[in-house]
Amino acid sequence: MISNINSQATSQSTSSERKIGFYSDNKAGPTLVAFGGMHGNEPSGVLALKKVFQELNEHQPNFEGKFFGIACNLGALSLNKRFINADLNRIWTSENLKEISDQSNANLSSPEQFEQFEIYHLIQDILAEASGPLFFIDLHTTSSESQPFISINDTLRNRELGLRYPLPIILGVEEHLGGTILNYINDLGHIAIGFEGGQHDAPSSIENHEAFIWTTLINIGCLSRFGIPNGHIYEERLAKTTTDGQKIFEVRHKYTIGPDEQFVMKPHYVNFQSIKKNELLASNEAGNIHAAEKGKIFMPLYQGQGDEGYFIIRKIRWFWLKVSVVLRKTSFHKILPYLPGINRHQGLHHALEVNKRIARWYVTEIFHLLGFRKTELKDKHILFIKRKYDFKGPDVKKS
Ligand SMILES: [Zn+2]
Incomplete structure (x- = not known):
């Protein structure tokens, strides 16, 4: 069984699929690593990365440092499912990493563990070669309709990069979601931010991801705003997507869905929508589920897979x-x-x-x-x- 999974995953993950692109002008500078498709039903980040690499190769702008694009859950992407056996963005724990850090380890028990194994070793190769500061971005989309936003672990260095975009920032999701790749990268000491580009299937999500990637390359100093065609429009495009630009929110509450719970979110909630205390938000087999406190609804779940029903966030002054x-x-x-x-x-x-x-x-x-x-x-x-x-x-x- 195990060898079956491995050979199946190996045939799926040809290295050209995993490595979406690499760009460098052989000049010193920062390294940017962008992850797309960490969740298989979120292809927007992968598609946007392909377009950005295509344009870089076409225009060959003056570029400092290195830029890598990595596709993550290849198996789940091919099925358009969030994951196959396990959520690839909840398994970056120290115990799991110990197991996959051994290059020769053949006892990988699930398709996601194999994906993680490949991504982990790619990251190690990049870390070993990097000679300047390292930045990581993780590109996602949401099941509900949403304005784009940034999600970070609350370090001052993450905040400083996050505040260079005209976007809302959410702090502290890490306390509620263990084992994310951003937690792993932050614990290594590198700046890492998550970007949610909009709803899974909205065409605008791909454009938002493209604008975010270009803006990141400019913000960290790989590119000059004036060195690429339309370099001035990307930040403006991001700014137009939101009325909460540069506001910082913290997570106050998470609703965790229990095993076999029949959780159903009430329809039509949009990410960041204001809610009152005790507002009826969802239901399960035992009855109605009400808001524990007032604030804004965040990441309401409108898809079959996932353990987080919704979060409640509040603005920090x-x-x-x-x-x-x-x-x-x-x-x-x-x-x-x-x-x-x-x-x-x-x-x-x-x-x-x-x-x-x-x-x-x-x-x-x-x-x-x-x-x-x-x-x-x-x-x-x-x-x-x-x-x-x-x-x-x-x-x-x-x-
Ligand atoms: Zn996601």
């Missing part, structure tokens, strides 16, 4: 964003273990255990401000881990 920059850069978090109800975690570096009964007020909000992520809930304790590469990246080779 600029004042608090600025306060968090100052607090993080002055290492304010160092006083935390001296406060009542907060202890250093035995064994985990940069981790604090918080006794919910003693440290009660706005605990999560304060830890977020200081650059921690909530990782695990134990009966009376919450575990917060400080992000390692918040405002300073790892050392990279200078070219």
